[in-house]
Amino acid sequence: MEIIPLACESLGTRSFSHLVITDDTKILFDPSVSLAPRRFRLNPHPLEIAASWISRKTILKAVSLSEIVIQTHYHADHFTLPEFRIYEFTNKNVFEETYSEEKIIYAKDPENNINYNQKRRAKYLWRNKKRKLFKAEGNIFQIGNTKIKFSEAVSHNIDERLGFVFETIVDDGKRKYLYTSDVSGPVSEKATDFILNEEPDILVLDGPTYYHPRVSKREKEIAFQNLNIIKDSIKKIYIDHHFLRKKNWKEKLEKEVGVKFPAFSQIIGLEPIILEAMRKELFKETEVQEEFYSLLEQGLINTDFFLKILKENKIANYWKKINEKIEKY
Ligand SMILES: [Fe+2]
Numbered sequence: 576m577e578i579i580p581l582a583c584e585s586l587g588t589r590s591f592s593h594l595v596i597t598d599d600t601k602i603l604f605d606p607s608v609s610l611a612p613r614r615f616r617l618n619p620h621p622l623e624i625a626a627s628w629i630s631r632k633t634i635l636k637a638v639s640l641s642e643i644v645i646q647t648h649y650h651a652d653h654f655t656l657p658e659f660r661i662y663e664f665t666n667k668n669v670f671e672e673t674y675s676e677e678k679i680i681y682a683k684d685p686e687n688n689i690n691y692n693q694k695r696r697a698k699y700l701w702r703n704k705k706r707k708l709f710k711a712e713g714n715i716f717q718i719g720n721t722k723i724k725f726s727e728a729v730s731h732n733i734d735e736r737l738g739f740v741f742e743t744i745v746d747d748g749k750r751k752y753l754y755t756s757d758v759s760g761p762v763s764e765k766a767t768d769f770i771l772n773e774e775p776d777i778l779v780l781d782g783p784t785y786y787h788p789r790v791s792k793r794e795k796e797i798a799f800q801n802l803n804i805i806k807d808s809i810k811k812i813y814i815d816h817h818f819l820r821k822k823n824w825k826e827k828l829e830k831e832v833g834v835k836f837p838a839f840s841q842i843i844g845l846e847p848i849i850l851e852a853m854r855k856e857l858f859k860e861t862e863v864q865e866e867f868y869s870l871l872e873q874g875l876i877n878t879d880f881f882l883k884i885l886k887e888n889k890i891a892n893y894w895k896k897i898n899e900k901i902e903k904y
């Protein structure tokens with residue numbers, strides 16, 4: 576089994592997109608990428624936008640080789656929307672390519688355990704009856720020796736009005752991999768119990784949303800308590816996504832949990848580059864022309880600009896490495 580992150584906070588964007596490749600099949604998880612439109616009262620920095628651009632290209636490359644797509648919920652950092660979104664490099668064609676009729680798609684139930692906003696977005700996917708779509712929650716699918724098992728719906732946050740996701744197991748008979756998606760810690764007992772009962776060899780989780788000012792102190796406490804329970808029973812844990820939206824994430828982890836879990840990028844040996852959390856610093860370091868955003872909106876920022884800024888910041892080689900890994904298959 577090979578696990579290849581494609582886009583995530585440790586690769587400079589908001590995403591949790593990755594490939595899991597076994598001898599039997601190629602599975603693409605949550606094929607989307609986004610950026611926080613405002614953080615620290617600032618727009619995304621051009622370097623973040625470049626990271627999003629190259630991440631989208633990389634995800635599309637992964638789309639072309641994957642047989643299965645797993646869609647854990649319908650937030651834009653996981654779900655590609657069929658509309659033009661300036662920081663996400665999407666449009667109707669990108670959407671159709673990502674969720675093409677040839678793929679088998681295991682997706683979040685669009686009717687049950689879902690909030691209004693996500694239900695509306697889910698329709699984009701489910702309204703095309705030619706798609707090979709299956710509701711994931713609670714189901715098990717077998718492809719050769721590879722078993723894909725989905726948890727029941729688990730809460731995204733402590734407040735269930737914010738929606739639900741599911742957790743996924745990929746077991747190829749040699750290794751058992753568990754991806755939590757957005758379980759915010761995990762904060763719910765159900766999401767925690769699923770992890771503890773499954774005892775995966777490798778766990779990739781999003782961690783508590785401690786960066787978020789509107790998440791209550793109680794929610795953060797519960798999430799860290801659960802993380803402390805999990806840490807003792809699983810050997811390999813990678814943390815990313817929500818947890819890496821604040822620059823002190825390593826210190827916070829050490830303080831609350833007493834261990835240093837690697838970030839998801841480190842599963843392929845790449846040191847995390849957190850850009851959103853460093854937005855203020857990025858704007859201080861590099862001057863951004865006032866007209867940049869209007870040029871971007873008009874489609875006048877070209878490929879050369881993105882490649883140049885990635886190279887100048889010495890991170891273009893990150894996607895080179897990821898693309899080389901994908902190209903092997
Ligand atoms: Fe989410």
Ligand SMILES: [Fe+2]
Nearest residue numbers: 650652653757
């Ligand atoms: Fe997310």
